[in-house]
Amino acid sequence: MLAPGLPFYPGALQARSRTALVVGSADPPYRIFAPSGATGLYYDLLNEAASRLAWPLRYEETPSARALRMMELGEADLMVGPFRSPERERFMIYTQAPLPPVAIAFYTRPFAPVIKVPADLLGLRIAVHRGKRYGPEFDGDARLSRHALNNYRTAFEMVVRGRLDVVVIPELQGDLLQQELQLELVKQPLRMAAQQAHVVLSRRSPWQNRQGDLERAFRAMREDGSWQAILQRYR
Template identity: 30%
Template sequence: MQWIPAQVGTRGTRRGGWLLAFVLLTLSPANASEPCQKNLRWNDDPPYSMLLADGSVRGIHIDTHTTVLERLGCKTVLRKLPWARALRELEAGRLDILPGAFRRPEREVYAHFSGSVLPPARNLLFTHHEAIGNWPADSLQALAETPFRLGAQIDVLYGPDYLQLMSDPAYAKRVAMVSQRSSLWRMIARGRIDGAIADEHTGAWEIQQLGLANVITATHIVVSTEAAEVALSKASNDLAFVAAYTAALQELVSDGSYQQIVARYLTP
């Protein structure tokens, strides 16, 4: 089925000529009356997607992509799926849109990718307010030469710099390993370790929720960065819809709406 927006009018005109172009391209008597409805994946991953106390599902990814679909005149249906199953459902066409996906050759067989529209996901070093002043550095490797005490999650990979450090048995022995990231924040607050690595948005949200924003801060040290994209199932999305979706997502960034969504969850 080709895509046709459910609503076209002055609102669409404001979003630019690209929307009208795709409407004309895909319009036909056979599909003009078919409503646009897309399945969007979510899971418990604050602040990107989460179940709120009022029973609603919200978060940076949810607000971003429901807004894009609304601008395209599409209804959003949320599906809670663990990551591995989400990929299988995307391949089968039972899941239409999967945010936060990294482009891999095996995934390109069954998914279109939006390209790097949203800012890259960065892993930052978070430290106690006093720690980074005690040992000023501009990289994780530079801190390895100091008494800085790092904490990390078991079986979590933070990028090549971290892997290089952990390949040294003497350094790896110094790193405090725990299963839950919340334990790392509490260990920093209590002075048991000096810092930990986390996704910049996830770390900021969790620290804020724990009431530790006045104790723990994100540093300028970027441990790793890789641009995630939006994966759209080839089985349920044609190229016209993928192009329109990508354009609408880009506009969300350009007009400041995406930054407002991020601030909604990360501003104290």
């Protein structure tokens, strides 16, 4: 039986017959995998929406590139946080469930040349997270020397050791990691325009038929203040 008040549509029973698998990398404070369960800004928002919809969720910590592949193959149902790109839209539905925009920052060793404008990145060895995107201006610039790593912790450490010159990372995440590691790094003046993060559904998942319900739950959270209350926990 469908829950009271939920519309019937083809695929609804198929979706409700299985737990929705949410995949993604651990990127505090956005996505956190803890013994008590998945938390962090993004997952707290999704958990609140899923609770209102009585959606059963299961979380799996997965490297970003592998998580995207699972979404493409239909082995996973949801991700929370990916930026939009044309190649990803081929296999993922970008919902209108609101997430806070993400500012992108750059970290270097002390006394490194100041990075104020994108042109200052030319000639630098830039650490990026494998499988992630940072916005079309940065991602599409063929002049930049990018070095893909599996996690930001390694990226920070390689910059400290002088093996790379600069890390590009979401600012909130970079500030938290810098505080945790206590490394001798400085945040540069350059910021890229805030990117819009998304809740996405695999085009091969039966849960894609519940897109409208998910978007309505997020809108209700914005209207009743619970969205803002969750956001405040991580500011």
